[in-house]
Amino acid sequence: MRRLPRSRDRLLIAGLVLLAVAAAAAVGIWVQVGERQALDTRYRAGASVPDRVDIAASVQRVDAAGREMVLRVLVTPRGDLAEAGGISPARTLTLQTSPSVRGDLTFPAHGRISTVDVRVALTAGSVTDYPFDAYDAALEFGVVQGGEAVPVRMTLSNSDALFAADIDAYEADGAAVFDVGLARSTSALIFAVFMMAAMWALALAVLIGAWFLLSRRKGLTWPALGWMAATLFALAAFRNTAPGAPPIGSLLDYMAFLWAEALIAFCIITVAVMGMRAEAHPPEPKD
Known part of the structure; x- marks a missing residue:
């Protein structure tokens, strides 16, 4: 059987998590104070x-x-x-x-x-x-x-x-x-970079889900298809929240948004087509 972490290990993990949260909060406060001082100059x-x-x-x-x-x-x-x-x-x-x-x-x-x-x-x-x-x-x-x-x-x-x-x-x-x-500004730049990273992460998550469905010949799995389609349209709304409302065709689009949308759309179409084929030709039951 797999041994559960001991109390000391759990306390160490909790301490590291709290330390990471405190460090992130400290960096955020430092960036905010710096931007506030710049506005007051x-x-x-x-x-x-x-x-x-x-x-x-x-x-x-x-x-x-x-x-x-x-x-x-x-x-x-x-x-x-x-x-x-x-x-x-x-x-x-x-x-x-x-x-x-x-x-x-x-x-x-x-x-x-x-x-x-x-x-x-x-x-x-x-x-x-x-x-x-x-x-x-x-x-x-x-x-x-x-x-x-x-x-x-x-x-x-x-x-x-x-x-x-x-x-x-x-x-x-x-x-x-x-x-x-x-x-x-630093905050706008950080948020825009985070958006690009999040777009790629969501696209890769959809790609992994599509690979799992195709490799297991799951057929038309409607909850998975619904999640993929929701991600496709959610990314468009997410992109429109970029600070400063950049127009379509900016570096943000060519580095992340357009590629993520294309990858997700390809996954949806592939899963739907291959799922339809799997439903039309189900595997023969074994004797």
Whole structure:
């Protein structure tokens, strides 16, 4: 008879399982804290003189398929450039931007300034490289008030949890310049890789089940066929949960999804055809 594990062995296995769970939780917390710190990071460029225009901008959303990102901008004049309350420019203020930003912004004198969402075109990269796609954006902001260039101080941050931003901030000719690199966040990348591994695992599970049915000449085993068909359609729904909703034809599809679907469909068809033949020609009973 097979000997059951002793109490010490069971305690050792339980301890190893708890240690593995604790290690996985610790890694998850470490990744989450790192991403939270990245979202809280502020990048600054420009002059810090009293009479200046402050610009606070944050990346609200990155649309990889549309190759653009939405930037929320708040402009605040300081010192002699603002009226007494500090929320309105003393003279008409124009925010001049780089070509990648969709148009300059003009704020009339004595008018209240509110936040504005602007769209920025992305360069490099392609969404079909998902989940390893990466993009660039060049931002340049200068301010003209009353026909004269005035000092500017800008702060840029990232609020899109699906993307990690690598930002280089500096000042050039009185303007605040930011070179932004965007890539999938660690959590989105981990989940996408897990999806690909899960797709292959499910496809291999269906392949093993089909091999068992064919080698044993089980015929039309309806519960098994139902499980295979359910897996085929469940994978399509599972694929649509990918972070960022990548389009069909991305690297995720060519590395896992399309192959898994093809393999499962082949297994279903083969099991159905061979099962029908087995049902039509059952083995003769032995005497």
